[in-house]
Amino acid sequence: MDIVSTTPRPGQKKVIILGGGFAGLEAAKTLAHHNDFHVRLIDQKNHHLFQPLLYQVATAGLNPSDIAIPIRSILSKAKNVAVHMGKITKVNLAEKWVSGDGGLRLAYDYLIVACGAQHSYFGKNEWEEFAPGLKTVEQATEIRRRILVAFEAAENEVDPAKQVALLTFVVVGGGPTGVEMAGSIAEISRSVIVRDFRRIDPSKARVLLVEAGPRILNMFDEGLAAHAREDLKKMGVEVLTSGRVTNIDAEGVTVGSEKVAARTVVWAATFSLPTVT
CATH class of the missing domain: 3.50.50.60 (FAD/NAD(P)-binding domain)
Structure with missing residues (x-):
């Protein structure tokens, strides 16, 4: 146009x-x-x-x-x-x-x-397929689809291990976007859709926020960051700091040497500038 x-x-x-x-x-x-x-x-x-x-x-x-x-x-x-x-x-x-x-x-x-800016996957661009970023409307609606489909799939899953993976949500990056995203997933699972399912309890969903640095919200005052972490804890979000993501695939996320089985991963970590030549 x-x-x-x-x-x-x-x-x-x-x-x-x-x-x-x-x-x-x-x-x-x-x-x-x-x-x-x-x-x-x-x-x-x-x-x-x-x-x-x-x-x-x-x-x-x-x-x-x-x-x-x-x-x-x-x-x-x-x-x-x-x-x-x-x-x-x-x-x-x-x-x-x-x-x-x-x-x-x-x-x-x-x-x-x-x-x-655009998302940077530390040279591992193949991770984007499994962990979309959150910079566009299209990405936001795709993440929404993945979250809701995960709950629906868990409702019909008979294998306990697969059900746990479906009800595990990992957010990579402890900046403002990651903190807000993790908190919102916890909120909808514990408040919004908690009574919508028969076989699963959405409030038991695991929400894990992974930050490579020593604390979340490192661009803000330490007191504010500590308060935010406490609020996330009250909402049921697990916060893992000093956790370096080493791999992301269809089965989940590897943090250091530990594999976290998860079917829904959101990338809210580093950014880079787009290239115009």
């Missing part, structure tokens, strides 16, 4: 913004007040996603439409800002142009790169 509603007027400086996240949108809204700039905001999605609440979509607390807002709606009053949905595949800094899918090529005077 290529709908560019405005073209630069003579004398206007051309600004290209890559990314419609918080930083990209803020840049566009700021420049919208300066008519000496013509701005094009380019994103692979047509919506801005409020990522801090993705975990609630993943645990059925919110619907995708609650946290995804059309970028065009946000910038509808910005007369000097054009929105383009597409993928940029090349940036030429020397000649000041970008190119992308469908033969797109745009020149610029100023380039703002605000592409956000």
